[in-house]
Amino acid sequence: MKLIKKGAEADIYQTKWNNSKAILKIRKKKNYRNPSLDLKIRKQRTIKESQIISQVKLFGIPTPLVYFVNLKKALIIMQEIPGKTIHDLPELKIIELSKEIGKLVGMLHKNGVIHGDLTTSNFILFQKTVFVIDFGLSQNTIKPEDYAVDLRLIKEILNSAHAKIMEPAWNNFLIGYRSIVGNANYVKITKLVSDIESRGRYAAVI
Ligand SMILES: Nc1ncnc2c1ncn2[C@@H]1O[C@H](COP(=O)(O)OP(=O)(O)O)[C@@H](O)[C@H]1O
Ligand SMILES: [Mg+2]
Known part of the structure; x- marks a missing residue:
């Protein structure tokens, strides 16, 4: 081994x-x-x-x-999925695949599952398919707040591990996500993401 x-x-x-x-x-x-x-x-x-x-x-x-x-x-x-993690792909490819990742996360949420550890190392591209791995922290939940925490984490990872391409990657992610969960859920959940972020900023100044 x-x-x-x-x-x-x-x-x-x-x-x-x-x-x-x-x-x-x-x-x-x-x-x-x-x-x-x-x-x-x-x-x-x-x-x-x-x-x-x-x-x-x-x-x-x-x-x-x-x-x-x-x-x-x-x-x-x-x-074994014999591909490469999204984390290790060239930046242009990460931007392009962010839409697919958004769709996959949308499908999870739409079916009441949060992943719990959404990082770009937990998606593997093999041939033309993006596989999802590492479900040890995942949960069945229908709470929109839980979906928002999932989104907040992947946004944070894009911000830190892929800072140069953060904007186009996040935009593509959101386009993919919205196409699956629908506009009403999209608006509700992204609003909750903003709430978490403003709480974070507030907490940081005190
Ligand atoms: N089924 C798999 N096929 C191919 N590579 C894998 C597989 N499972 C894990 N890996 C590789 O090992 C890494 C760590 O595995 P992961 O399940 O994400 O554990 P951790 O909890 O340590 O993040 C992944 O990022 C990936 O590179
Ligand atoms: Mg992992």
Whole structure:
């Protein structure tokens, strides 16, 4: 097994599953957490990730197939998507694909799912399809405030990790998002994003 990524939360290995290339994701023990709480959190995120990765396929979100889950070890073996993360693509490509990402997030929200960790490293372009990964923090929710928090996070990531292309990328994201959730939801949710941002600014000055 080859270690390909050491994340804050999980280690990612390349492996094989029935002769297909596969990814093994294992959530690591955190020594700063109480051991039984730690096991509970890792188990719960492993359950969430494997459930929602499959659930969202039903309404058309491309995600890796889940091959195997071991809750005790907090590990998932899934299909490897042999592409590149959006984060690692050239800037022009990121701008262009932001519309598709907006559509995918719109489809999640329209179906009552928030991703919970919307970064450009959690989308993988393979051939012409954008896949979504990393559902450990996702949730089923119908609260518009939760959708706004999801949008706020991806906006923040565009602002920090992709500052030079922030504006066109965010605009394209919003065009894609609106085309899926409809204008009324779009207006309501983006208004909530502005509310979060103004609270943030207010909090920053006191
Ligand atoms: N199924 C997959 N196919 C291809 N690459 C993957 C897959 N799952 C994870 N990766 C790679 O590993 C990285 C980290 O995995 P991720 O599930 O996002 O864990 P983390 O919680 O550490 O962000 C991803 O950004 C991606 O580069
Ligand atoms: Mg990730």
